[in-house]
Structures are given as C-alpha cells and as structure tokens.
Amino acid sequence: EVQLLESGGGLVQPGGSLRLSCAAAGFTFNNYAMSWVRQAPGKGLEWVSAFSGSGGITYYADSVRGRFTISSDNSKDTLFLQMNSLRAEDTAVYYCAKAGTGATTRYFDLWGRGTLVTVSS
Amino acid sequence: QSALTQPASVSGSPGQSITISCTGTSSDVGGYNYVSWYQQHPGKAPKLLIYDVSNRPSGVSNRFSGSKSANTASLTISGLQAEDEADYYCSSYTSSSTRQVFGGGTKLTVL
Numbered sequence: 001e002v003q004l005l006e007s008g009g010g011l012v013q014p015g016g017s018l019r020l021s022c023a024a025a026g027f028t029f030n031n032y033a034m035s036w037v038r039q040a041p042g043k044g045l046e047w048v049s050a051f052s053g054s055g056g057i058t059y060y061a062d063s064v065r066g067r068f069t070i071s072s073d074n075s076k077d078t079l080f081l082q083m084n085s086l087r088a089e090d091t092a093v094y095y096c097a098k099a100g101t102g103a104t105t106r107y108f109d110l111w112g113r114g115t116l117v118t119v120s121s
Numbered sequence: 122q123s124a125l126t127q128p129a130s131v132s133g134s135p136g137q138s139i140t141i142s143c144t145g146t147s148s149d150v151g152g153y154n155y156v157s158w159y160q161q162h163p164g165k166a167p168k169l170l171i172y173d174v175s176n177r178p179s180g181v182s183n184r185f186s187g188s189k190s191a192n193t194a195s196l197t198i199s200g201l202q203a204e205d206e207a208d209y210y211c212s213s214y215t216s217s218s219t220r221q222v223f224g225g226g227t228k229l230t231v232l
Contacts, residue, residue, distance in 0.1 A: 107157035
C-alpha cells in the first residue's frame with residue numbers, strides 16, 4: 001500500500017528541539033522530492049521544507065530557515081525534519097507530502113496523516 | 122514569501138456551481154503552469170484535486186476543474202454536493218528560494 005506515516009511529534013518547551021520522521025512505503029522513495037507542510041491550529045497550510053530526492057538539494061520557508069533541517073535516509077525510505085530553537089508559532093500539525101512527479105515540488109499527490117508539535121512552557 | 126490570495130469563504134446550494142480564485146504574482150501563479158488545488162475535510166489530511174493548473178488525478182470527480190489567467194488561478198466545482206463542504210487550498214511553484222507557496226484557504230459551505 002502506498003502511504004506516508006509521520007512520527008516524532010509532541011510537547012516541547014520554547015527553545016527546545018524535536019526530530020520528526022516520515023516513513024514511506026509503496027513507491028520508490030528516492031525517485032521523488034519530499035516536503036514537510038504544517039498547519040497551525042485553525043489556520044491554513046504552510047509549506048515548510050523540501051528535499052529533492054536523490055539530488056539532495058534542500059529548500060526552506062523563510063520562517064524556518066536556519067532552525068530546521070530536512071534530510072532523508074534512502075536505505076530506510078524515511079524523511080526527517082530536525083527542528084531546533086522551537087518557538088510557540090511553530091505549533092502545528094506537520095504533514096509529510098510526496099511530490100507528484102520526480103525531483104520537483106510542483107504538486108503533492110500523497111500526504112501522511114500528520115503529527116502534532118506543540119511548543120509551550 | 123507571501124501566501125497566495127484566496128477568498129476566506131464561498132457558499133452555494135446543492136447542484137449549483139462555485140468558483141474559488143487564487144491570486145499570486147508573475148513569480149509564481151503567472152510564471153508557471155504549476156498550480157495545484159487541495160481539498161481538506163476537518164481533521165483530515167489534504168487531498169490533491171487538480172495539478173498543473175487543470176489536470177485531475179485519477180479518481181477525482183470531473184465536477185472539479187481548474188484554469189488560469191495571468192496571475193490568477195481558479196477552481197470550479199459544478200453540481201455542488203453536501204460532501205464538497207470543506208476547506209480548499211491552492212498552491213504554486215515559485216521562483217523564489219522557497220520553491221512552493223500555498224494560498225490562505227477557502228471555506229466552502231454548501232447551503
């Protein structure tokens with residue numbers, strides 16, 4: 001079955017760190033760009049970061065650049081998001097999303113169920 | 122990178138058609154045919170409805186259609202049904218270093 005499964009969310013204090021994981025199944029993981037997209041409570045979708053598959057090129061939203069790092073382990077078909085210096089405004093459900101075609105992020109044709117990150121003291 | 126501009130809400134009666142607009146700039150919507158649309162029901166993950174402006178993935182109803190003119194993309198839903206009540210988001214590839222941007226979302230109410 002084609003699916004994405006996120007994990008690693010939880011409650012963290014401001015200034016703390018958290019590492020999210022996204023396990024992929026049912027497709028050739030390193031053939032596709034992968035992204036993280038987040039949604040704050042009651043708010044809209046916000047693209048966070050992308051990893052361009054086998055090319056290893058990374059992209060970040062201005063709001064997280066310098067604090068978050070996206071990476072992957074192709075041997076385990078898993079995408080990661082290392083989040084440092086967390087702020088209250090990073091509180092959101094974080095979705096993992098697969099690009100619909102190759103190494104570009106033109107659109108997302110497969111989404112995980114999301115993992116909730118809460119930044120609060 | 123500023124979000125693309127969508128109306129906060131639209132409404133329609135069953136059987137009617139509605140259109141949701143998505144306005145960007147020449148660096149995103151106007152510069153590429155890489156606009157996509159997503160449907161999100163409460164508590165659920167987004168679902169791809171339209172990609173590359175006007176293409177539907179297999180399994181998506183042909184009641185959903187997309188188009189673009191200059192810097193504005195549109196999603197049209199015809200023959201509105203109760204289950205269409207959801208939030209809708211547009212997204213576009215962008216030439217900025219961020220590469221992808223979403224609209225603020227539109228809540229569709231089926232009266």
